[in-house]
Amino acid sequence: MNIMNKITLKSLIKNKTRTIVTIIGVILSAAMITAVTAFTSSIQQYIVNYSIAKIGDWHIMFGLNNSEAYNEIIKDRRVAEISLVKEGYYAYLTGGINQYKPYLYLMELDKKALDTLPLYLIEGRLPENGDEVLISEHVLSNGGVEYKIGDQIELKLGLRYLDGYVLNQYNPITFEDEGEKEELKITGTRKFTVVGICKRLPYELEGYSAPGYSIITRLDETNITFEENERISVYLKLKNPRKVYDFENDISKKYNIESVIYNDDVLRYMGISNIDRFNKVLYGLASIVMVLIMVGSVSLIYNSFSISVSERRKHFGLLSSVGATRKQLINSVLYEALVIGSIGIPLGIGSGILGIGVTLYLLRDNFIRMFGERYPVELSLSVSVASVIVAALVSIITILISAYIPARRAKKISPMDAVRQTMDIKLTAKKVKTSALTRKIFGIEGDIALKNLKRNRKRYRSTVFSLFISVLLFISTSAFSMYLTKGVENVYEDYNYDISYTIYKNDVLSQNHLLAFENICNLDGIEDGSIIRNSFWNAALSKDQVEPSFYSRMLEYGYNDGDDVEINIIVYSVDHNTFVDYISVLGLNKEKFLNSDEITAVAVDKQHYFSKDEGRYINSNIFKKHDETTITVYDYSKIDYNESDTSQVDNLNGATIVIGAFADTVPIGVSEYSPVNSILLIVDDEVIKNTESSVKNLPWYNVFYMYFKADKPAEVIEDIKKILTDAGLDTTDIFNIAEQVEDNRNIITILNVFAYGFIVLMSLITIANVFNTISTNINLRRREFAMIKSVGITNSGFNKMLNYECIFYGLKALLYGIPASICVTYLIYLSMTEGVDIRFFIPVKSIFISIFSVFLVVFVSMMYSMRKIRRENILDTLKNENI
């Protein structure tokens, strides 16, 4: 072994404690960095798996109606896996109760497609041939028709036509009263045996407005033919998913393709899709966290190396005088880094992976609940090679930075310094001024303390820098987790009710319903309830009524400057009791809002939506001023946009509504935000019923909703069902929203666990760091203290001096630390607004905590380090010069 390395190793072994502390620092740092990368890659893998479980393990789907394209695609070398689904045939669902979904929709899946598409059996088994069929439980829960395993069914199958066009699942049912009537042309009959019941197919495959319940049978893939108007959907998994867009381009250009669907979710989460905001935000956040960790670790590890270099200063000078080159000296420090890194980094990566693995394991139930238990996907540790490489690289860079700065200092050590044994810290020769005020306020002790700081800039700087970094890390870390929580709360809509019950096709609620409602509200577990019906109107607002940003956006939709712009009005007509409660909570005048001559509404002007253009969630409002105002509302739904007759709009009879107040809160059952370009109006249903105003003539949806707040929704829901059944009412449209809300709250819990875990770890690192710096400094100043004591400073005076020093340290650190951390907070805010529209705020609480902690940590470290020194004999310390 090279002699320089040998010396390095020997001195590492000699200073066991410091070496171990440094290695622990490296382990901590590498572990945290690995935890971040491993968690990031696990989350990403989980989301990909989740999307696969939800939508299926495919990248792109081509809807084909001719064998030419089919024959080419299945031969294409870029394709890894092919699943086939022959579809298009409908049959009437006899006895169905949902008029919007009158059909069964036959999907014939080949063997591969049964695997690829997200089919989840509730009971029974998958179909094995073309005579067996799998039925979605939706047929019973929504369509009201029950099939049991073993049932024989005979279906008269045919294609849906409208005006000569073939319709598919993307075309909702059309009714006669809408002018045109679609037609099912029966082409044949098939017999099936029911062999299984499965969950409803996901939205992507069976849309919410799809008119047919999917039923699934086996397709004989050996014999694919294209009858006229038949359609085969080819679900493809590509060998290189990154090329999926090129592939689509290529195929669509060459062949006649009926439709193309990308598996957007899977592609996005794999980081392939064009709109990969998700990954951007994920990587952005991971990078911020890693930079924070790096800064913290560098300041700790740097300190260790710095101390080591100081101690080895004499060695370096000696070596230099016997002819060691500067390069050899630098290499020696870097070798020290290498030794420490090669022990610390592998251990750190190992413990980081272990740590995050255990955390994920302990939180697995929360994670499963987070996305609901609809899909059997677990968040498990997924350590990608890239994540380990990134972690190792970041750790190595951290150590190199930490070692390089002191190494440069080692290089500068001249042999002369070593030979002469000059002090590590050079005092500035400049005159150091302290104001007379300082002496007056703090006495001679304060004066010495301040002079000490000013004179020993370098030593003072290292302590202040450690403190500064700690303040910065603490505040930015807490800001980070606060923004994260806020951001998540913003993305996931929270509901203000737990259970909903929908009553279709009723213009007026029957006495039965009202009675049932009352009974349900009287149940023990129910805290609150409301009945709501909606309508959807429009209103035109003038330029000066609306926010300029809203107006300019509307101009992009084709309005001319100066025009009135049309907005959507979503009206919630709530039951009288709920409304009265609502306005009294808001502190509004009852008489004004309950006056049936002039309809007065409470408006909610808060839009929250996902902007495709900006690729993020936006919060906005439409009205410039939230003052009382009167608007005229219209029902635009009667306008026939195909006719160019502009007088249609003028001929509409509008109705006047007073917006009596704008509110931020809503009654139970009303959504807290409105969609883009819309505002919410909340009115009293009883006022609407009794009014003579022209509002009466505007249309209402013939659907009523009941909303309930419940203590334990899952338990009370059975009681509700019983009340409804006893009243002879349908129970199919009860939903337990609480389950879904629970999922969202789980996300926030998980985030908080990580955020606070992170804050705690970071605080530990930084406290260790400050402690380390201060105690080293105190140690280096032993002679100085002994000297001050020898000239007769009293113990209390000495303590006073040290306390002042602490105060000056803390003040200086905070002076730099707080502004810097506000800047970092702003950067975090900028990164978050990439994905979510949130307001900038300063983490005031954390700032106060950090101010308090800075002084606490400084005082405690100082006192602890001094305890040892106080016991020392003055003379011994003074004599102890040449060691």
Next chain:
Amino acid sequence: MEILRVENLTKIYGKGETAVTALDNVSFSVKKGEFVAVIGPSGSGKSTLLHIIGGVDTPTSGKVYIDGTDIYKLNESQLAIFRRRQIGLIYQFYNLIPILNVEENMTLPILLDGRTVDKKHLNELIETLGLKGRQKHLPNQLSGGQQQRVSIGRALIYNPAIVLADEPTGNLDSKNSEEIVNLLKLYNQIYNQTLILITHDERIALQADRIISIEDGKIAKDEVIRQ
């Protein structure tokens, strides 16, 4: 044959008001095999002179030629390598590396060069220095005199052009001092090793071939007392 030539050497510490002239236009030369003692009161600049000759401090102006090489024309690492091979430095406080054993401390310049040690040469040296059986000892297991002998060994291991000793006996009792000076003289006589020694001990200075006395940074007297 001239082994060392010093030309117009000046060293000024500090600037402006606080400037101190440690060496003031010093010139002299030393022949190969000469044993030169440098004497002078403390603060006269003798240590500065030695350090500048040794290539560990830099002159403000002037030149130092060792074996024909202008050493301050060399760059950082060339100078370090030159120091390692051509200059042997001996200090008052031994300056051994505490974590290396005797053998390693002695062979340090060779090890820094990444070369292998000539065992025969090393053993001869160890024997001459009276350190036999102590090769594996650490410096703190040795007495002061023994430590200084190790540092002499380190200075001689490469057979340098010149050995510079800065008060090598300053920290030793008279018996040990005598032994150290005798050792240095031995090497000077047997191996014709050039030796420059700083001391304020008249008796030691008188054992040299030539005495240069320095006062206020200038050569006050330069006399050859032995041919």
